[in-house]
Amino acid sequence: MTAYIIRRLLLVPLLLFGVTVLIFGMLQFLTPVERSALYVRDIPKTEKALDGVIKKYGLDQPLYVQYWRWLVGTKDQITGERNGGILFGDFGFSRVGSQPVASLIKQRFPNTLDLTLWAVAPVILVGIWLGIQAAVHHNGFIDQAGRIFSIVGASFPTFVFGLLMLMIFYSKLQWFPPGRLSDWANQVVLSGSFRSYTSLLTIDSLLNGRIDVFWDALKHMLMPILTLSYINWATFLRVTRSSMLETLRQEYITTARAKGLRENDVIFKHARPNAMITVVTLAGFTVVGLMGGVVITETVFDYPGIGKAAADAAAQLDVVTVLGFALFNGLILIIANLVVDIIYAVVDPRVRLS
């Protein structure tokens, strides 16, 4: 086990290096002027100021020098103030958000986390349930319906689905609005009496005892959650189904049936735990994916998470901001993948022995 974890940990610096190089590589498409947003607040206007910035931050230096400087930033000789340096959490300055990229992320990330929190159960649990039903009734009605659903689901673009939901539930029925909060709820949150404990709106509103705000926040998340469920159910259905079918074919299941166990016990106590091993990984990656911000879903429903922030920055060609988000996303993914892999090895001994 220890050996496996060490081997897996050794991969982390490698991936970190790779992802930073990849993003740094994309930065090289920018001119030095545009890249100066990595270090300074205002893009220099005059030729002279520009030369100064380029010189100061070494934007004309060889690539490996620039890469290093991008990682650790530069220290001002006199004031000792640090500029840039992604390792110190300085991702540059966002033109679109008119604030440092890092604080933009800090402001948006709780919203994405909030959405993830409420989307996990419907997305994963229902998806797995569907898959198990399809496998247990192999080739039966549920299985066929599930098959059609997973093909249609995979073909129906997220944004078309989202727009149709908006058409029906917002513009027609006026039930669920897009965005994050209604105006009145927003005023409550911004007022001095509303204390922020976790930055997650749903949790905070409960802690503040404002059920009305909680309900409002949840109402705004309902359409995104439904959309995310619908996108992911198809995948969960397919993976759970095939994993479950494979498990049900194994001999120990026959043994369990031969012992005279009830079919429910065979399926839920004997088959399901083993079939879940592959599904656990998928679930892990799904949660990580949700945390990384779901670009399209958040954009369609105007939900101010990090996915929408990245999309907005991209649409306005604010590359430094977009790359900052990519970097953040990459970091989350690398760490989370590590956690998922280790959990996987704990759950399934076959992995760490191979």
Next chain:
Amino acid sequence: MEKSVALGDTNLLTEAVNLRRIGWLERVLGPDNYRVIQGLFKTPASIIGFVLITLFVVVALAAPLIVPPVTADPYKIPRDGFKADPQPMMSPWTRNAPDLPFWWKPIMKTDQWVHIFGTSQGQYDVFYGIVWGTRTAFKTGLVVVAAALLIGVIVGSISAFYGGIVDNIIMRIVDIFLTLPFILAALILAAVLTPRIGRSLIPSMVALITFGWMGYARIIRGDILTIKERDYIMAARVIGVKDGRILFRHILPNAIFPTLVLASLAIGDVVLSFAALSFLGIGTEIGYADWGQLLSFARNWIISLDRYWYIIVWPGLTLTLFVMGWNLVGDALRDVLDPRLRGKS
């Protein structure tokens, strides 16, 4: 050798093995690959898929006959004025209307063009955009898939053929490219490239290629690894055939077929991703015949979508049917190629 057996010129063998008649297609492709093709035409779902794909091919090819282009650049959707609000379906087309195509009078019974599917914001005709957008879809889909396939096959072959440290390094590079979520990675690269190249199909296409080759590299690598161990490869080595020739003449032709088929069916996914990028506001200039962009117009009319439903329903349906066509065939293919399910149905 196989051919002479297949033709059944020895009576003894014919009786013993009870040979089937083998068509030209099977002879060209070989039995394994032929079985894959056969599997594709077996289920009703995949046949519906093929019908849908054929339909779109016809629309793409016949685009100038369905809606004759108005300006020199047929991909620019003609505008009926500059009003912001979408106009309803079947409203008359007064300015910049195309010439009447041959099918118009018998079917529509009038001499006047109407906006069959209405107009979107800025009076872009939705029907025109859908028809010519089909060409855009095939163009982007084919180019992206071909380029990604080429890169994937080259990288995957080198990785599998040389093995060892080369394989290890290449596969780690593949891992790194797979770290970022696909759509985010493509979005970033397209955003980086757009100021350099300008708004056109190219930034999105380059982005989709750059982050789209890894799957092919992995598949071809796996197939080559099994073929590499076959006796005839060993025989080629023994008689001193050079590496490049072994790879290109002996290994690749035998390993590439599943990758090729998978790639050709990825066109649906590529078009979907391309539309997603357009929807997010990256890609072609405003007014280009592109399904994703038509859909992105709807983002400005969210409050009144119940009135302007036609600006999402028609382009959305078109995109969905296009992707579904490829997915239906792809689903049949997965069943054929998945070795665990082989012979079980």
